Amino acid sequence: MSTILTANNQPVEAYFQADGTWQHALKHAIRSGRHLCELLQIDPRIVSSDAESDFAVFVPMDFVQRMTLGDENDPLFRQVIAGSEELRSEGSLDPVGDLQSLRHPGYLQKYRRRALLIASGACAIHCRYCFRRHFPYENSAKGRQGWTGWLHHLRQDSTIDEVILSGGDPLMVADETLQWFSEQLNSIPHIKRLRIHTRLPVVIPQRVCTTLLDGLNRFAGATYLVLHINHANEIDARVQHALRDLRMAGITLLNQAVLLRGINDSVSHQMELCLRLIDNQVLPYYLHQLDPVKGALHFEVEDQRARQIVSGLTAQLPGYAVPKLVRENPGEPSKSPV
Numbered sequence: 001m002s003t004i005l006t007a008n009n010q011p012v013e014a015y016f017q018a019d020g021t022w023q024h025a026l027k028h029a030i031r032s033g034r035h036l037c038e039l040l041q042i043d044p045r046i047v048s049s050d051a052e053s054d055f056a057v058f059v060p061m062d063f064v065q066r067m068t069l070g071d072e073n074d075p076l077f078r079q080v081i082a083g084s085e086e087l088r089s090e091g092s093l094d095p096v097g098d099l100q101s102l103r104h105p106g107y108l109q110k111y112r113r114r115a116l117l118i119a120s121g122a123c124a125i126h127c128r129y130c131f132r133r134h135f136p137y138e139n140s141a142k143g144r145q146g147w148t149g150w151l152h153h154l155r156q157d158s159t160i161d162e163v164i165l166s167g168g169d170p171l172m173v174a175d176e177t178l179q180w181f182s183e184q185l186n187s188i189p190h191i192k193r194l195r196i197h198t199r200l201p202v203v204i205p206q207r208v209c210t211t212l213l214d215g216l217n218r219f220a221g222a223t224y225l226v227l228h229i230n231h232a233n234e235i236d237a238r239v240q241h242a243l244r245d246l247r248m249a250g251i252t253l254l255n256q257a258v259l260l261r262g263i264n265d266s267v268s269h270q271m272e273l274c275l276r277l278i279d280n281q282v283l284p285y286y287l288h289q290l291d292p293v294k295g296a297l298h299f300e301v302e303d304q305r306a307r308q309i310v311s312g313l314t315a316q317l318p319g320y321a322v323p324k325l326v327r328e329n330p331g332e333p334s335k336s337p338v
């Protein structure tokens with residue numbers, strides 16, 4: 001890769017030597033399938049610019065580095081490359097009924113006890129199968145004023161004991177905001193747990209910095225972090241290091257994955273993922289059946305096949321290493337077992 005440039009015209013080698021911040025990693029992220037193919041020496045004819053203009057390509061170099069040169073079936077590459085199969089018209093713009101669950105701008109409640117906040121519309125990577133790829137983030141609450149509004153609503157509703165920060169990716173938010181919010185939650189006695197759903201520690205492991213850990217630690221209740229890792233290859237030494245730092249800060253780590261055709265839809269792939277997770281003290285939480293979002297139906301795996309895969313895991317792994325196979329059906333009181 002040595003003579004090739006990042007999206008911000010820095011030679012790839014210099015980029016990795018710079019040991020930059022997570023913001024630096026975002027700035028240099030790859031923003032086109034063509035560029036990604038060039039880096040990986042893959043034929044760019046598989047790219048669809050129409051699909052890219054519907055949902056932009058975005059992938060940091062740290063994630064690209066874990067892909068295999070010349071392999072167009074690489075499971076990480078497949079998660080981020082936009083091809084013409086996305087142009088099929090089937091599928092929903094709001095596959096899980098998010099819009100009917102909006103209680104306030106950026107504040108969703110579908111399930112008892114839990115409020116989910118759209119803390120950021122931005123992500124550190126664009127996953128082609130994303131169920132919120134058409135979500136109208138522009139209508140979400142913004143800035144300190146938005147967060148203050150959420151705190152007001154949380155204070156008013158004593159049936160809520162868990163706050164879930166979601167997005168987008170909530171760790172795209174500045175550490176000062178996360179720190180301030182964590183402290184504010186302490187003044188609401190019925191909030192017992194803070195949960196963060198994020199892909200950032202995996203995509204850009206340097207996001208797990210001391211100011212982040214310090215900020216999250218301001219919350220006095222229990223803190224859970226739900227990672228989103230679909231394939232064992234996503235976990236390299238730097239990710240392992242970040243996971244250890246999170247654990248050392250007293251945060252419980254869970255993982256949710258999406259079952260994706262051609263990426264992780266076999267017993268051996270899921271075994272490898274679950275083992276890599278538990279070896280790093282991350283508990284497999286959910287294995288999701290794909291939400292039928294427009295542009296991603298080619299990733300769908302049949303229920304029968306999904307059940308076979310999970311049976312295969314159950315036969316070989318300790319019970320705590322087997323994720324629950326679920327699907328989200330709009331209007332139901334929880335995620336539904338498949």
Ligand SMILES: *Cc1c(COP(=O)(O)O)cnc(C)c1O
Nearest residue numbers: 108109110111114115116164335
């Ligand atoms: C998935 C989801 C949750 C969390 O559900 P758990 O089963 O507790 O993980 C909470 N709120 C919303 C809106 C969700 O979509």
Ligand code: SF4
Nearest residue numbers: 123126127130168199
């Ligand atoms: S990180 Fe999560 S919210 Fe962002 S594109 Fe990927 S799946 Fe969607």
